[in-house]
Structures are given as C-alpha cells and as structure tokens.
Amino acid sequence: MQDNQTELEPTVTATDASCSCPSARDMAVTRFHQARAFAAAKVNQIRKAATEQAGTIRDYAQEKGVVIRDKAKHLHEASEEYVKEKPTQSMLIAMGVGLLIGLLIRRR
Numbered sequence: 088m089q090d091n092q093t094e095l096e097p098t099v100t101a102t103d104a105s106c107s108c109p110s111a112r113d114m115a116v117t118r119f120h121q122a123r124a125f126a127a128a129k130v131n132q133i134r135k136a137a138t139e140q141a142g143t144i145r146d147y148a149q150e151k152g153v154v155i156r157d158k159a160k161h162l163h164e165a166s167e168e169y170v171k172e173k174p175t176q177s178m179l180i181a182m183g184v185g186l187l188i189g190l191l192i193r194r195r
Contacts, residue, residue, distance in 0.1 A: 109117075170177040
C-alpha cells in the first residue's frame with residue numbers, strides 16, 4: 088500500500104476498464120431521460136383532460152347561449168307589443184331613462 092493512501096479509499100478509478108458500475112454521468116443521463124418521459128406522459132395526460140373539459144364547457148356555453156337567445160327574442164317581442172299598445176307611455180319612459188343616463192354621464 089502507498090504511504091498517502093488509506094485502507095478506506097477506493098483503489099478503482101472511473102476510467103478502469105474492469106469496472107462494470109455505471110458512471111455518475113450515465114446515471115444522471117438515465118434519470119434525465121426517465122424524468123423527461125414521465126413529464127411528457129403527464130403533459131399529454133393534462134392536455135387530454137383539458138381538451139375534454141374545454142369541450143364540456145363549450146357545449147354548456149352553446150346550450151346556455153341558445154337559451155339566452157330565446158329569452159332575448161321573447162323579451163324583444165314582448166317589448167315591441169308593449170310599445171304598440173302604449174306608444175305615449177313608452178316614449179315618456181324612454182325619455183326619462185335617457186335623461187337619467189345623461190345626468191349620470193355629465194357628472195363624471
């Protein structure tokens with residue numbers, strides 16, 4: 088044994104051809120590739136879930152859009168009927184609302 092080497096120090100270096108253990112670099116590269124594959128799988132899983140959720144939300148919004156459109160159409164028809172039945176009262180209400188909006192805008 089050499090003078091400056093103790094019994095606990097390894098005698099095999101990483102460059103020895105007889106060493107069959109993987110180097111730290113090889114282990115790091117392997118871990119990196121495993122982590123990368125895991126992350127890619129998770130990204131695909133999240134993308135799939137988000138796409139499904141977006142489709143569900145889109146369908147819900149379309150259904151509600153149809154309902155709102157029908158209600159707006161009904162309200163429009165009812166307001167037209169009211170104006171035809173009571174034109175003077177409708178005109179005075181419209182003028183009053185316009186006056187209030189004008190006063191509110193002028194204050195700002």
